[in-house]
Amino acid sequence: MDEKARKHNKGGRMRIKLVNKKTNKSVVYNYNDTNTFYDLKQFIIASFETFKQVNLNNIQFETGRPASEIIADDNAAVRSLLSSGSMCMVSKIKQLTNEPIEWHCSMCTLINIANSNICAACGSTKNDKNNNDNNTATTSSSNNNGNNTSKSRGHLNDNYVNNNDNKNSDKQLNAVRRIIPSDNSCLFNAIAYILEGRRGRKREKTTTASIATRLRDRVALTVTNGNQWTPAVLGMEKKSYVKYIKDVNKWGGGIECNIFADIYHVEVCAIDIFTKQRYCFGESSGFKRRAFLLYTGTHYDALTFTKKGKNSKDEDSDVCMLDLPIPQYINDDIEKLVDQLRALKQFTNLGNFNTQCCVCYKKFQGQKGVIDHAQNSGHQNFSEIPN
Numbered sequence: 001m002d003e004k005a006r007k008h009n010k011g012g013r014m015r016i017k018l019v020n021k022k023t024n025k026s027v028v029y030n031y032n033d034t035n036t037f038y039d040l041k042q043f044i045i046a047s048f049e050t051f052k053q054v055n056l057n058n059i060q061f062e063t064g065r066p067a068s069e070i071i072a073d074d075n076a077a078v079r080s081l082l083s084s085g086s087m088c089m090v091s092k093i094k095q096l097t098n099e100p101i102e103w104h105c106s107m108c109t110l111i112n113i114a115n116s117n118i119c120a121a122c123g124s125t126k127n128d129k130n131n132n133d134n135n136t137a138t139t140s141s142s143n144n145n146g147n148n149t150s151k152s153r154g155h156l157n158d159n160y161v162n163n164n165d166n167k168n169s170d171k172q173l174n175a176v177r178r179i180i181p182s183d184n185s186c187l188f189n190a191i192a193y194i195l196e197g198r199r200g201r202k203r204e205k206t207t208t209a210s211i212a213t214r215l216r217d218r219v220a221l222t223v224t225n226g227n228q229w230t231p232a233v234l235g236m237e238k239k240s241y242v243k244y245i246k247d248v249n250k251w252g253g254g255i256e257c258n259i260f261a262d263i264y265h266v267e268v269c270a271i272d273i274f275t276k277q278r279y280c281f282g283e284s285s286g287f288k289r290r291a292f293l294l295y296t297g298t299h300y301d302a303l304t305f306t307k308k309g310k311n312s313k314d315e316d317s318d319v320c321m322l323d324l325p326i327p328q329y330i331n332d333d334i335e336k337l338v339d340q341l342r343a344l345k346q347f348t349n350l351g352n353f354n355t356q357c358c359v360c361y362k363k364f365q366g367q368k369g370v371i372d373h374a375q376n377s378g379h380q381n382f383s384e385i386p387n
Contacts, residue, residue, distance in 0.1 A: 014084035020048050021091035030224055031078045034217050038074035044090055058093040175333045178302040186300045187252035188212035193302040194291045195264050200315035220246050222259050257281040270295045273347040276338055291321045296347045
C-alpha cells in the first residue's frame, strides 16, 4: 500500500469510489477493517438500480490501469483488495443459461447462494447426493420456465407448497426457543445464531471482537452509506445513531432487524410473546426465506426448529431459516410455543403494569423505568407484580 493510501487509512476510516461501467454513475463506499467482499457486493446491489436483480456472483470488479479483475472469496477483507482512495469499475457478468445461480438444501429447504458450499441453516454440504440432485433439478426448472419454481426446492417445499397439510408423517419440524444471554447485545447474538451459524459450540460471548460487535459495526456502516436512513427514520442524526449502535451497552430493535433483513436477503420475523403480534421485517422485499425471533418486551431470543427424531437440545442441527411460504403446521407450532411462553409469563408488559427486576428486586411502573434500568444495569429478567 503506498503512502497516499496509508494517509487515507489513518484512524481506520477508508473509502473507495465505485463506478458502474455501464451507466458511468458512481458512489462512494466507506468501509473499515471488518468489512468483507460480500458486504461490498451487497452495497453495490443496493446502490445501483441496474444491479437490483443481479446475483452476487455475477458482479465483476476491475481496478487499476490497465484494468485488472479482482477475484476473491466473499469473506476476504475489502482493505486487502482495494486501497483507500482508489477507484473500482463494476459490471454485470452475463449468466450462462445452464449455470445454476442457487442451490436448495434438501435437508432444511433453505435456498443458498451458488458460491456457498455449506447450507447456512443446517450445515449440510452442497456436495451431498440429495443436494446435487436438487441443484440439477433447479437448473432444469430455471431453464425451462424462466423462474425458480422447481418442484425440487427441498423436502419441506415438496410437501407443503401445494398445501398438502394432511400428510402428518411429513410434519418433521418442531418450533423451539433458544435462550440468548441477557447482555444488552441479545438481538445481535440472536441474529448471529440464526443467520451466521453461531450456535452450539460456535456461540460467542460478547466482546469487542465478537460476532455481535461486528454485526453492530455492519449496521453502523449500512446506515452511514444508506441515503434512506434519515434522522426522521433513525430518531436522531446519523452520527449520533452510529455512536449509539456501536455501544455494546445499547439495545437493538426494529431498525436493526430491518437492516439485517436487507443484509441477509431474508425476512426477519420478530414475534412479541405478550401481544402474539408478528413483525416481519423485509416482508415486502420479495425475499424467499424467513428467520424468526422471540421478543419478550425487553429481550430477544432465537426461534428455531428441530427435526423430529433428533435431540432437541442439539443446537448444531437446528433449522434456522425456512423457505416461503411457511407450511401451516409450522405456523401452528409457532403459535403453540408462543401460547406456552405467554402462559408462563415469559414476557415483560411495558404498559401500565408494575414491574420488578428479578435480579436486584427494584420496582418500576411503565416502560421507561424498565428500559432505563435494563440498559444501565444489564439486568433483563423482569416480572409483573400486582398493582
